[in-house]
Each structure stands twice: as C-alpha cells, then as structure tokens.
Amino acid sequence: xxxxxxxxxxxxxxxxxxxxxxxxxxxxxxxxxxxxxxxxxxxxxxxxxxxxxxxxxxxxxxxxxxxxxxxxxxxxxxxxxxxxxxxxxxxxxxxxxxxxxxxxxxxxxxxxxxxxxxxxxxxxxxxxxxxxxxxxxxxxxxxxxxxxxxxxxxxxxxxxxxxxxxxxxxxxxxxxxxxxxxxxxxxxxxxxxxxxxxxxxxxxxxxxxxxxxxxxxxxxx
Amino acid sequence: xxxxxxxxxxxxxxxxxxxxxxxxxxxxxxxxxxxxxxxxxxxxxxxxxxxxxxxxxxxxxxxxxxxxxxxxxxxxxxxxxxxxxxxxxxxxxxxxxxxxxxxxxxxxxxxxxxxxxxxxxxxxxxxxxxxxxxxxxxxxxxxxxxxxxxxxxxxxxxxxxxxxxxxxxxxxxxxxxxxxxxxxxxxxxxxxxxxxxxxxxxxxxxxxxxxxxxxxxxxxxxxxxxxxxxxxxxxxxxxxxxxxxxxxxxxxxxxxxxxxxxxxxxxxxxxxxxxxxxxxxxxxxxxxxxxxxxxxxxxxxxxxxxxxxxxxxxxxxxxxxxxxxxxxxxxxxxxxxxxxxxxxxxxxxxxxxxxxxxxxxxxxxxxxxxxxxxxxxxxxxxxxxxxxxxxxxxxxxxxxxxxxxxxxxxxxxxxxxxxxxxxxxxx
Numbered sequence: 001x002x003x004x005x006x007x008x009x010x011x012x013x014x015x016x017x018x019x020x021x022x023x024x025x026x027x028x029x030x031x032x033x034x035x036x037x038x039x040x041x042x043x044x045x046x047x048x049x050x051x052x053x054x055x056x057x058x059x060x061x062x063x064x065x066x067x068x069x070x071x072x073x074x075x076x077x078x079x080x081x082x083x084x085x086x087x088x089x090x091x092x093x094x095x096x097x098x099x100x101x102x103x104x105x106x107x108x109x110x111x112x113x114x115x116x117x118x119x120x121x122x123x124x125x126x127x128x129x130x131x132x133x134x135x136x137x138x139x140x141x142x143x144x145x146x147x148x149x150x151x152x153x154x155x156x157x158x159x160x161x162x163x164x165x166x167x168x169x170x171x172x173x174x175x176x177x178x179x180x181x182x183x184x185x186x187x188x189x190x191x192x193x194x195x196x197x198x199x200x201x202x203x204x205x206x207x208x209x210x211x212x213x214x215x216x217x218x219x220x221x
Numbered sequence: 222x223x224x225x226x227x228x229x230x231x232x233x234x235x236x237x238x239x240x241x242x243x244x245x246x247x248x249x250x251x252x253x254x255x256x257x258x259x260x261x262x263x264x265x266x267x268x269x270x271x272x273x274x275x276x277x278x279x280x281x282x283x284x285x286x287x288x289x290x291x292x293x294x295x296x297x298x299x300x301x302x303x304x305x306x307x308x309x310x311x312x313x314x315x316x317x318x319x320x321x322x323x324x325x326x327x328x329x330x331x332x333x334x335x336x337x338x339x340x341x342x343x344x345x346x347x348x349x350x351x352x353x354x355x356x357x358x359x360x361x362x363x364x365x366x367x368x369x370x371x372x373x374x375x376x377x378x379x380x381x382x383x384x385x386x387x388x389x390x391x392x393x394x395x396x397x398x399x400x401x402x403x404x405x406x407x408x409x410x411x412x413x414x415x416x417x418x419x420x421x422x423x424x425x426x427x428x429x430x431x432x433x434x435x436x437x438x439x440x441x442x443x444x445x446x447x448x449x450x451x452x453x454x455x456x457x458x459x460x461x462x463x464x465x466x467x468x469x470x471x472x473x474x475x476x477x478x479x480x481x482x483x484x485x486x487x488x489x490x491x492x493x494x495x496x497x498x499x500x501x502x503x504x505x506x507x508x509x510x511x512x513x514x515x516x517x518x519x520x521x522x523x524x525x526x527x528x529x530x531x532x533x534x535x536x537x538x539x540x541x542x543x544x545x546x547x548x549x550x551x552x553x554x555x556x557x558x559x560x561x562x563x564x565x566x567x568x569x570x571x572x573x574x575x576x577x578x579x580x581x582x583x584x585x586x587x588x589x590x591x592x593x594x595x596x597x598x599x600x601x602x603x604x605x606x607x608x609x610x611x612x613x614x615x616x617x618x619x620x621x622x623x624x625x626x627x628x629x630x631x632x633x634x635x636x637x638x639x640x641x642x643x644x645x646x647x648x
Contacts, residue, residue: 207331
C-alpha cells in the first residue's frame, strides 16, 4: 500500500521546492538591487588609508568580537557563534544535503559523520533557546525584539528539529517527517529575503562599507 | 503633514543611500551596540540602545525603499513618522549620543550606526528639531564668525599676547604661508596658550603660518546639529580664505568635530576637493618629529595619561601620532583601560556638552571616565581636543577630582628644545 504522505513528500521536493527556490533567489536579488541601486556618493576627501582593502578585511575581522564586550553579552555572543556554526555544519556537511545539492547543481564535497552533525544540531538548538532566553530576559534585547525576530527564530529552529526527528525516526511517519523537514526549509527560504535572515547576505556589504568608511580615514574598523 | 515635517523627511530621504540600506538590512537586533554605548552602560536604560535611536530612519527606509514596505504603505499598513515622533527622538538623537562611534566598532554585522545618527540629525534639524543651544550657536556662527559670537577682537588680543610672550611675530593674512591655522572657539576663550605653543614649535621647525580674521573658527555646529547648509557655509569660509591666501595647508586645531568637519566632510559639503591639505595639529607635530624638526628636552615626571578624542582617533584615524609625541616628553605615561581606538568619550562631544537638557545624563555618562581615571590615578590628563579638555575639566571639578588637564600641543611646547625660550618649565 502506498504511503499516504508520499505525494506530500514529492510535492515538497518538487514544485514546492522550485517555488521556494525561485522566491529565495529572486527575492535576494531584488533586495540586493534595492540596496545597491540607492548608490553612494563619491567621497571627495583625499583618502588617508586604503578603503577597499580595509573594507574587504573588515568582512572577516568583524567576526571577532571587540575586546571586553563578550563579558557584557555572553549569551548573545557565545550563543550566536554556536548557532551559526552548528547551522552551517548541519546544512552544508550532512551527507544527504550534499547529495541533494549535487543533484541540483552537480557540485559535491566531503561530508561529516552523523554523530558530528547531530551534535552540531543539538548544540545549535540549545543555542537558539539560550538566545531566546536572552532576548526575553534582557531589557535591551526585549525592547529590540519584533515579530520578525520571533518568526526568524522559529523558522531557524524548525528545520533542525524536523531534520533531527526525521533522520532518527523519533516519532511520526518518517515520510511525513521528511516532507515536513523539507517544507520547513522551504519556509525559511521564502522568508529569507523579506526578514532579518537577509543579514546572511547583506552583512558582507555592511561590513565592507564600515571598513571602507573607516579605512578611508586611516582609522581602525 | 506640516511643511517643516515634510522638509525634515525630505532631508532624511536625501540621506538614505546604499550603506544605510545595507546596514538596516543587516541588523539582527542583537543589542551589542548598547554594550558599547557610554549612555546605556552608565544608565542601563534600554532606550539608549544606539540602533533604537534610528528607529524612525529605519521606518522611513522600510516604508519607502523596500518592496514590502512600499506594498504595506500602499494598503495603509506603513506607520508614518509624525512631528511628535521627532520630538520624542530628540532625547535619543541629540541628548544621549555624542556620535563617539563605539557602537560602529562593536556591531557584529558592521553597521556604522554613528554615521546614521549623523544623517538622522539632518532630518531632525530640517524639521526644526534640535537642542536650543545648538540652534542658537548655529545662528550666531552663521550670522557672525563663531558659535560664541564675534571673537575677532579676542583673537587679535590672544595672538598679540602670544607674540609678546614668545617674541615671535604672528602675521595675519600672510600670503603664501605654509599653513593657515584655525582654532576652536574653546581655545580662543579658554585655552589660548596653544597659540604661543604653536608659534614656538613652528618657529623652531621652520614652518611658516598665518591666522585670518576671515576664517579663524574651526568648529562647525552645522555638523553637530546636522545641517549641511550651515556646515557648508562654515567650511566654505575656511576654504575661501585658505585658497585666497594660497597656503599649502590648513591646520585643524585640537578639536574633534572640527577635524571631522573640515578634513572628512568638507570636500563633500562644498562638492569638490580642496586645493590645499588639511592636517590635524597633532598629525603635523608628529610629521615634524619624524622629520627631525621637532626636538624636545627633558621630560614631564608627573604621572600622565592620555584621553583620545573620539572624532580624532576612532573616527579620524589619529592614534599612533599622539603616542609618538607623548613618548618624547612623558616619563610616567600610563594608558587607561580601552585607550586608543576604543577609548570612552569624555561625555560632552557631538553637541551634548552645550545641551543643558542633557546635563544629567552626561554627568552619569562621565562616571565611565571617572572610574578609568581613578584606576590609573594620574596627576595630569593630556588630550588633543579643546572641547574634551573643557568637558574633562568641568566634570572632574564636579566630581571633586583634582587632576590637571592639558592640551598635547602645549605639553610639547613646554619641552621644546629651544634655547631661546626663557620661560620654559624647570627641568
């Protein structure tokens, strides 16, 4: 007898994925064009330093926190690092994900063992809850929190939880759980260009501009 | 919508460019900027979180420069900015931000929040919002020659006194001099010894310089209040005079925002590069040191620390130069925590100092510096900004802290290797 969730899985892997991918790619392109099209006036003050070199450098160096600041926001910093690294490991280094990408664009790379992937996912999920706690408990973060922040938190959590459940067949029908996992990723892709998830692309621009503005003056960034 | 509000929003729209859009798109509302802000750190009031000070600008950007925002606007879901909003934001944009730039250095995604505050002030000011003290200073400076009124007579007197004291002729409007020196009103009013100090150092180094009544004031309240038209007018006076005199350069004095205004914003305000160089006095002194033209003798044996003005170091890139100079003359130089690029603001920059409404929060903010100074227990604090100098003296006095504050140029002149100088310090 056919699995009743098979059609859902096929839809998630087929048409739904194509729609999500289109919105993801077109949305990011639109947002980037929206930013770049605003332009930036040429700076007429003679440069003291090299703005381009420092802009490029800052894209990387800003990943390291300023001395002393971690102590003032340990959950935000440490939770942020763990979440991002765990998400990256699970997304890019899990065998089935690599196989999926290979099927899509014909590019593949070595994968990590399931133990490492699942540990990364578990740490990432824990980090997400720690970040949620900091967001609710700390007055600064609570005051900054919008619907966007809550939505993005949920959309970041769902793929990891559903993926973990599907891979380990913890509960529910495995086909259904896999379909839900894929659908949760697609929700993330659809929301990406229109929420703060977009920072995953625009941080490169922001850090570059920051470094270039400071670098032009010969100032540190 | 009133005409002034519309003018303010139009001024704000003019400020929105690709970096602003990239910054708002990248903000993850992590709140790290608050941890870098002197006003938040000393009050623990979340309203002082730097990125929150830009909520209105972000709303305008989202409503008008993003597809989703425009769609929401079309169906009436976009929240409009009102005059009441701008009134409420004055406290955040003017009273509790010295534009010190620490948040810009701390933001994990790289947002230049300080630059956006500077832009936000353009909208506020065009809509008629801003501290009355800055509005008054802008008026006085635009109509006259200085934010403190007409200081031309005072300048003449100070220059004459410096000439008499040093025996060095300081010529007004000298064609073809190497440099035109300009001053901060604070220097003319409170710290005029810097003129004699410059005269002695430049005489010894063989640098020719001049002063002009047409452009003697370096401060630029247009940059502080956020009014490009005023800023352009004030920079234009200096540019016109420098070009008329045919000088090779203009010396930006020991004043933080004056350096920002003239060196970094000026060419963009007037729409063309200058025909002369702008050099900060401490940059010039360090250059003379490197050329062997600035030599000192003896050392200051008091315990001495240095306060980095935000606009000159963090936002201006002059970090190594003052330390090169201090190492020539300081026998017991000790840095405070976070010295250099991440130094804490004196608490009075960016127009906060003259703003009476901000007095209470400024006093709280100064506690950061107070603790830092208490930790290193200096006999003297040296700085390179007359307004930092003024603020530190006032706040130290309020806190019953008996510490001398001195400008670096004056300190260098005290120890200048100058056999003709009879009034030098005891060595």
